[in-house]
Amino acid sequence: MTAGGYCLDFAIDSEQLLQWMHTALLVIAVLILLVWSWLFILRIIHQGHDKKRKALQHHWRQFLFEFCANPQAELPDQSQIKQLWRDTQAFLWFIQLWSLMHRYVRGDADDGLERLAHHIRLERQALELMRGQDVRTLIATAIAMGDLQKLSPATIKRLKELTRHSSSMVVLTALRALMRNDQTVAVPILLELKNFVASERLVTIAKECDSRYLIQQAQQTLLQTTPEHAVYLLKVLQGVDVPLSASEAKQLVNHFKSQPEAIAQLIPLLDHPHHLPLVRRLTHSAELGVRVQATRMLGELARNKQDLERLWQLLQDSAWWVRYRAAQGVFLHPEFSPTYLKEQLTELADPFARNMLMQVANEMNLEITDA
Amino acid sequence: MLDKWQPWIEITQLSFIGYFVALTAVYLVLNIISFVVIRQYMRRYDNQLLPMSFGPLLPPVSVIVPAYNEAIGIVSSIKSILQLEYPKYEIIVINDGSSDETMTKLIEAFDLQIYHEAYRNQLATQPIRQVYRSKKYPQLRAINKDNGGKADALNAGINASRNPLFCAVDADSILQRDSLDKIVHPFIDEPETIAVGGSIRVANGSTIRQGLLTKVSLPKSWLARLQIVEYLRAFLFGRMGWSPLNGMLIISGAFGVFRKQRVIECGGYQANTVGEDMELVIRLHQHMNKAKLPYRIAFIPDPVCWTEAPEDLNTLKNQRIRWQRGLMESLTTNIGLLLSPRGKAAGWIAYPFMLLFEGIGPIIEVLAYLLTAYFFFAGLVDLDFTLAFLLAAFGLGVFISIFSLILEELTFRTYQSKKELMWLIFTAVLENFGYRQLNSWWRLRGLFQFVRGRRHNWGAMKRVGRLGQ
Numbered sequence: 001m002t003a004g005g006y007c008l009d010f011a012i013d014s015e016q017l018l019q020w021m022h023t024a025l026l027v028i029a030v031l032i033l034l035v036w037s038w039l040f041i042l043r044i045i046h047q048g049h050d051k052k053r054k055a056l057q058h059h060w061r062q063f064l065f066e067f068c069a070n071p072q073a074e075l076p077d078q079s080q081i082k083q084l085w086r087d088t089q090a091f092l093w094f095i096q097l098w099s100l101m102h103r104y105v106r107g108d109a110d111d112g113l114e115r116l117a118h119h120i121r122l123e124r125q126a127l128e129l130m131r132g133q134d135v136r137t138l139i140a141t142a143i144a145m146g147d148l149q150k151l152s153p154a155t156i157k158r159l160k161e162l163t164r165h166s167s168s169m170v171v172l173t174a175l176r177a178l179m180r181n182d183q184t185v186a187v188p189i190l191l192e193l194k195n196f197v198a199s200e201r202l203v204t205i206a207k208e209c210d211s212r213y214l215i216q217q218a219q220q221t222l223l224q225t226t227p228e229h230a231v232y233l234l235k236v237l238q239g240v241d242v243p244l245s246a247s248e249a250k251q252l253v254n255h256f257k258s259q260p261e262a263i264a265q266l267i268p269l270l271d272h273p274h275h276l277p278l279v280r281r282l283t284h285s286a287e288l289g290v291r292v293q294a295t296r297m298l299g300e301l302a303r304n305k306q307d308l309e310r311l312w313q314l315l316q317d318s319a320w321w322v323r324y325r326a327a328q329g330v331f332l333h334p335e336f337s338p339t340y341l342k343e344q345l346t347e348l349a350d351p352f353a354r355n356m357l358m359q360v361a362n363e364m365n366l367e368i369t370d371a
Numbered sequence: 372m373l374d375k376w377q378p379w380i381e382i383t384q385l386s387f388i389g390y391f392v393a394l395t396a397v398y399l400v401l402n403i404i405s406f407v408v409i410r411q412y413m414r415r416y417d418n419q420l421l422p423m424s425f426g427p428l429l430p431p432v433s434v435i436v437p438a439y440n441e442a443i444g445i446v447s448s449i450k451s452i453l454q455l456e457y458p459k460y461e462i463i464v465i466n467d468g469s470s471d472e473t474m475t476k477l478i479e480a481f482d483l484q485i486y487h488e489a490y491r492n493q494l495a496t497q498p499i500r501q502v503y504r505s506k507k508y509p510q511l512r513a514i515n516k517d518n519g520g521k522a523d524a525l526n527a528g529i530n531a532s533r534n535p536l537f538c539a540v541d542a543d544s545i546l547q548r549d550s551l552d553k554i555v556h557p558f559i560d561e562p563e564t565i566a567v568g569g570s571i572r573v574a575n576g577s578t579i580r581q582g583l584l585t586k587v588s589l590p591k592s593w594l595a596r597l598q599i600v601e602y603l604r605a606f607l608f609g610r611m612g613w614s615p616l617n618g619m620l621i622i623s624g625a626f627g628v629f630r631k632q633r634v635i636e637c638g639g640y641q642a643n644t645v646g647e648d649m650e651l652v653i654r655l656h657q658h659m660n661k662a663k664l665p666y667r668i669a670f671i672p673d674p675v676c677w678t679e680a681p682e683d684l685n686t687l688k689n690q691r692i693r694w695q696r697g698l699m700e701s702l703t704t705n706i707g708l709l710l711s712p713r714g715k716a717a718g719w720i721a722y723p724f725m726l727l728f729e730g731i732g733p734i735i736e737v738l739a740y741l742l743t744a745y746f747f748f749a750g751l752v753d754l755d756f757t758l759a760f761l762l763a764a765f766g767l768g769v770f771i772s773i774f775s776l777i778l779e780e781l782t783f784r785t786y787q788s789k790k791e792l793m794w795l796i797f798t799a800v801l802e803n804f805g806y807r808q809l810n811s812w813w814r815l816r817g818l819f820q821f822v823r824g825r826r827h828n829w830g831a832m833k834r835v836g837r838l839g840q
Contacts, residue, residue: 021763028763043780
């Protein structure tokens with residue numbers, strides 16, 4: 001390898017090293033050729049698929065529009081249906097568009113889409129695909145099942161199985177389909193999900209059922225479950241407009257008295273004036289999270305002079321967010337007036353509270369002068 | 372004489388080959404991981420017709436935009452942020468004592484008015500001169516402060532932010548409308564997520580209207596084209612490969628979302644480094660490991676943020692020198708993470724890789740070129756070996772660049788025409804002959820500047836101004 005033909009005694013032979021280098025070079029050259037060819041083949045395949053799919057999509061898009069406009073439109077023939085069935089990707093595209101159209105159409109158009117689905121045996125074909133494990137396919141098919149007016153027992157059974165899938169999006173879409181079909185089946189499953197699907201995602205599903213039924217079922221679960229799961233469920237319930245009675249609220253606050261995080265998540269549900277005494281009490285909590293939420297709620301519900309004074313005290317709290325919510329509450333209070341503010345500002349010694357009032361007044365487009 | 376040096380020459384050659392083989396092995400592993408993970412990601416998230424399951428319950432985000440002498444592009448950039456499709460977010464622009472018209476342009480374009488803010492000093496910063504709020508867009512605030520550097524400006528933004536997540540965005544970047552929506556997904560799906568980085572793409576050559584990217588095309592400038600391939604490689608296989616191992620050590624300062632509480636806990640951005648983005652991420656790893664808390668630092672491959680790449684050699688040189696200094700500063704400041712008992716993949720794999728192959732890599736690379744040339748001309752090695760070694764090094768570079776184009780083809784296919792694909796392949800080959808060596812040289816200079824302890828600055832960049840059009 002070297003000019004002097006020198007070999008290392010302690011290492012590999014130099015000629016051997018050169019041979020290795022040549023082999024490595026050959027491997028790299030082959031790899032480059034492979035990735036090059038792969039890239040070109042991919043591009044050609046993608047373009048070919050795009051072209052074919054566009055033609056098929058154009059065809060079936062027409063059908064969808066026709067059935068929305070006229071539920072009694074002429075049905076596609078068997079050869080067209082088989083062509084759609086043969087191309088799984090095209091079928092998936094079709095059921096996704098079919099589901100999407102459900103979001104925008106109502107009445108006769110909805111019936112038209114249902115008639116088309118029935119004719120092409122959409123449920124049967126989708127169920128076949130749902131037996132696989134491809135996440136994307138499972139999501140698309142589960143969404144479509146949620147838009148069908150009636151589901152077969154076999155589909156319901158498979159959807160129930162999918163609520164235990166490892167992908168949260170599959171769980172979510174399967175649960176949505178079940179909720180639309182029968183809330184008595186879906187609500188217990190929803191309440192059993194433990195920190196699995198993000199609570200923010202679960203809210204949209206929970207919104208699809210009767211809120212009274214949901215709170216009745218949830219109340220029992222909240223009193224029996226772990227604190228972590230309770231916090232999770234309360235986050236879900238926050239997103240749903242659930243009517244909570246004063247006694248139910250009191251029972252839950254007592255139950256969670258040693259779990260401030262759960263109480264902080266419960267407070268946004270106490271948005272009715274009958275919860276005001278409880279909210280007032282919670283503004284005295286030593287826990288920051290509870291105090292912030294309670295101050296916010298007090299600001300929204302406050303009616304009398306005592307509440308205004310309490311908000312004024314909270315404006316001088318040690319936490320920024322409590323002060324912020326208190327300042328908002330002061331300006332929202334029905335007894336608030338510029339004269340009242342002027343009187344209070346003259347006695348206010350805390351400069352940060354003053355700043356906070358100025359900031360919130362600015363945000364609410366209120367003209368106040370720093371006394 | 373020759374006999375005396377021969378063992379050392381052999382040792383040197385073997386060391387270079389060993390280094391080269393180790394680097395190749397790591398790159399191949401990263402390539403395989405990226406290939407698997409990116410396909411999983413696409414299957415999971417690339418579904419435009421999924422029901423909008425988040426709605427108004429998405430976590431509120433504070434978008435923080437530090438700006439220093441950004442008069443050319445700042446208005447466009449803020450307009451692009453104002454057009455984000457996201458239910459609840461605020462924008463905080465921090466003018467870090469610019470000497471140009473940045474503040475005036477902001478005041479005029481967005482009708483900014485003086486705002487009495489109850490400003491929280493959670494992180495120490497240079498003095499705040501004034502806080503403004505837009506009359507047209509109530510969610511937009513601007514802070515005018517004394518100059519203190521990018522990190523200081525970001526800290527001021529964190530102090531003023533009100534939301535649990537903050538998103539740091541460069542003032543010369545254009546965001547896609549759905550970028551925030553996409554980047555918060557990991558925070559929702561995996562609550563222990565503390566930071567997420569997004570893919571940055573080169574905007575040169577593309578059409579931007581009213582702060583929105585309307586058409587993606589290749590630029591005419593060769594330097595910008597080379598950077599397109601470079602960015603694809605860095606983001607699609609570099610960061611995507613580290614993400615599943617929880618070994619991401621860098622989230623680009625151009626676009627990243629962080630959990631504010633965690634950032635404040637570890638002291639915010641460090642003002643004494645030019646690589647404040649990387650430094651923060653490494654410190655977050657250290658902080659979470661020390662606190663024994665579960666955490667995740669993730670990456671999403673979607674092209675969510677578009678930035679203007681330098682089109683002249685001088686600006687590019689300065690940028691690369693700054694990046695290298697930043698890398699070394701970040702690594703050395705947080706040396707405690709290296710092989711720390713609780714360091715996991717970040718401390719045991721990613722950190723050593725960064726130090727050996729990215730940190731001191733330029734020394735070895737430049738030395739390898741120089742010594743190979745010297746040995747060859749001095750007649751110490753023969754032509755066969757020299758050519759084989761160089762071709763293998765170049766070939767591997769070409770392979771990795773083209774592989775990143777495959778990842779792009781399998782996912783986003785941003786550049787759709789065959790002609791553009793051909794140009795990208797050609798660029799992927801071309802960058803290994805000259806551009807890569809030039810980069811190594813600049814990085815070596817960055818390394819020297821780091822060793823000499825040169826003072827940091829904002830790293831002013833000569834703007835072509837495409838984003839401001």
